[in-house]
Amino acid sequence: MNQPPxxxxxxVVKRFGGFTALDGINLTVAPSERxxxxxxxxxxxxxxxxxxxxxxxxxxxxxxxxxQDITKLTPHRRTGLGIxxxxxxxxxxxxxxxxxxxxxxxxxxxxxxxxxIASEARDILGLMRLDHLADTDARALNQIELxxxxxxxxxACHPKLLISDEAMAGLSGNEVDExxxxxxxxxxxGVAIIMIEHIMRAVMGxxxxxxxxDAGKKIADGAPEEIMRNPDVERAYLGE
Amino acid sequence: MRIGWFYPIAxxxxxxGAFATKxxxxxxxxxxxxxxxxxxVLATAWNILGGFTxxxxxxxxxFFAVGAYTTIALNKALxxxxxxxxxxxxxxxxxxxxxxxxxxxxxxxxxxSIATLALAVVLETAVANxxxxxxxxxxxxxxxxxxxxxxxxxxxxxxxxxxxxVVAVGIARYIALSKIGxxxxxxxxDEVAAECMGVPTLRLKLIATTLSGALxxxxxxxxxxxxxxxxxxxxxxxxxxxxxxxxxxxxxxTTWFGPVIGAVxxxxxxxxxxxxxxxxxxxxxVGVTLVAFVVxxxxxxxxxxxxxxxxGGRTP
Numbered sequence: 001m002n003q004p005p006x007x008x009x010x011x012v013v014k015r016f017g018g019f020t021a022l023d024g025i026n027l028t029v030a031p032s033e034r035x036x037x038x039x040x041x042x043x044x045x046x047x048x049x050x051x052x053x054x055x056x057x058x059x060x061x062x063x064x065x066x067x068q069d070i071t072k073l074t075p076h077r078r079t080g081l082g083i084x085x086x087x088x089x090x091x092x093x094x095x096x097x098x099x100x101x102x103x104x105x106x107x108x109x110x111x112x113x114x115x116x117i118a119s120e121a122r123d124i125l126g127l128m129r130l131d132h133l134a135d136t137d138a139r140a141l142n143q144i145e146l147x148x149x150x151x152x153x154x155x156a157c158h159p160k161l162l163i164s165d166e167a168m169a170g171l172s173g174n175e176v177d178e179x180x181x182x183x184x185x186x187x188x189x190g191v192a193i194i195m196i197e198h199i200m201r202a203v204m205g206x207x208x209x210x211x212x213x214d215a216g217k218k219i220a221d222g223a224p225e226e227i228m229r230n231p232d233v234e235r236a237y238l239g240e
Numbered sequence: 241m242r243i244g245w246f247y248p249i250a251x252x253x254x255x256x257g258a259f260a261t262k263x264x265x266x267x268x269x270x271x272x273x274x275x276x277x278x279x280x281v282l283a284t285a286w287n288i289l290g291g292f293t294x295x296x297x298x299x300x301x302x303f304f305a306v307g308a309y310t311t312i313a314l315n316k317a318l319x320x321x322x323x324x325x326x327x328x329x330x331x332x333x334x335x336x337x338x339x340x341x342x343x344x345x346x347x348x349x350x351x352x353s354i355a356t357l358a359l360a361v362v363l364e365t366a367v368a369n370x371x372x373x374x375x376x377x378x379x380x381x382x383x384x385x386x387x388x389x390x391x392x393x394x395x396x397x398x399x400x401x402x403x404x405x406v407v408a409v410g411i412a413r414y415i416a417l418s419k420i421g422x423x424x425x426x427x428x429x430d431e432v433a434a435e436c437m438g439v440p441t442l443r444l445k446l447i448a449t450t451l452s453g454a455l456x457x458x459x460x461x462x463x464x465x466x467x468x469x470x471x472x473x474x475x476x477x478x479x480x481x482x483x484x485x486x487x488x489x490x491x492x493x494t495t496w497f498g499p500v501i502g503a504v505x506x507x508x509x510x511x512x513x514x515x516x517x518x519x520x521x522x523x524x525x526v527g528v529t530l531v532a533f534v535v536x537x538x539x540x541x542x543x544x545x546x547x548x549x550x551x552g553g554r555t556p
Binding site: 053054055074075076079080085087091092093094095096100103104105107108109153156157 | 419422423425426428429430432433434435436437438439440441442494
């Protein structure tokens with residue numbers, strides 16, 4: 001990992017009133033790296049990615065993206081720079097079709113003509129295996145289709161870093177494999193991925209490196225095999 | 241460049257209206273028509289913010305009255321004619337929309353609505369205590385005795401409002417079919433997701449409040465010449481707020497033509513009821529129709545038509 005990191009989080013602190021949700025987190029992600037972010041419920045995973053994507057502003061510390069300080073930028077500016085995210089609970093634009101959903105980020109992040117946007121939307125939906133649903137209203141989709149739409153919209157932001165927030169929670173074994181294949185295909189296009197996931201089989205198989213959070217602190221950072229053997233991680237998940 | 245069907249039809253409507261003033265003798269048609277057209281402007285203006293972005297504004301009367309009182313003040317102070325005042329009224333009401341938007345758009349849902357209602361109350365109190373424009377006892381405006389081209393003043397006002405309605409609907413249509421309109425729709429559907437998809441939500445919402453406020457202000461500017469006597473209670477009347485919400489809801493809020501349909505139907509119905517039954521019945525009609533639509537056709541007439549003729553939905 002000699003290339004400069006695509007994402008560099010330095011000492012990020014986030015408090016909600018008296019509760020410290022993130023307590024000085026350091027984290028780097030290399031270009032096209034696959035990083036798994038795990039930790040028990042309430043450990044600060046979603047808060048951390050909110051500070052990275054901009055829906056929350058860190059109280060202290062710095063978030064750098066491709067060398068640029070983005071700590072205080074609004075979410076849409078960060079999206080424009082190349083941070084895409086999918087939401088844990090799908091948030092489709094319900095009054096639009098699937099293709100129109102994908103066209104929104106294409107239009108606002110990219111600069112293409114309407115025709116180029118339509119053809120790129122088709123490409124992305126193809127990659128996500130959603131092309132047969134392009135003209136369906138987004139509110140008519142089922143759970144796995146909604147998850148794929150989340151990823152499709154994130155991809156439409158032309159990200160250099162994609163944050164996948166529990167894209168697989170509640171899905172069946174086959175469906176998990178399908179999402180994993182899609183994410184690997186995305187990664188192969190040179191997009192770095194931060195995957196937040198509770199399904200250990202998925203996150204351990206997918207990630208090149210795992211970061212473990214517990215109570216707002218990073219307690220481990222390393223290859224999946226190391227993490228599995230780490231006594232601190234076991235304690236965080238299972239207690240003493 | 242493709243011209244499409246909208247602009248020729250809009251031009252025909254304006255010309256047809258002006259033509260009608262030469263050939264229809266009854267002034268009632270123009271008095272009643274003016275009110276309906278005024279509501280087309282107000283409903284369309286309201287819908288740019290309320291329908292397209294989903295922020296329900298209860299303060300239509302405030303922006304309308306800002307326009308009306310701009311006319312009174314400038315007419316009294318400088319003797320400016322209406323046509324010179326209207327753009328100024330639009331700018332002032334637009335700036336108030338921008339400021340109100342900047343301070344209140346952090347509020348979501350019903351809290352935003354309450355803030356806009358409060359804006360109307362604050363402004364009404366201010367105007368009621370502003371002696372120069374007549375304070376609480378009101379103020380008279382004397383229309384010029386002669387207007388070029390038209391036979392009398394009301395025909396001129398009618399044609400002016402017709403032009404304004406066509407322009408307002410044209411603006412709303414342009415927005416609805418543009419990148420801005422698609423951004424508005426994304427905000428309405430899910431603001432957090434929109435922001436994360438690269439949509440500059442705050443800037444778009446400020447565009448909506450400014451434009452919506454400006455159009456309402458311009459619609460209010462001719463009002464003193466129409467009624468010739470203005471006092472705060474009538475200029476800030478809740479009727480404007482209620483109607484400009486009810487009309488888009490009845491027509492359908494997600495399209496540019498929904499508010500036009502609603503304003504024509506509800507506005508005409510009210511004018512008819514005022515003459516045939518009683519002028520006090522107006523708000524009752526609005527209320528009953530509104531409740532009926534919320535219960536039976538929450539997406540308005542446009543939504544109802546789409547449901548009946550099946551657009552969207554899942555095609556397996």
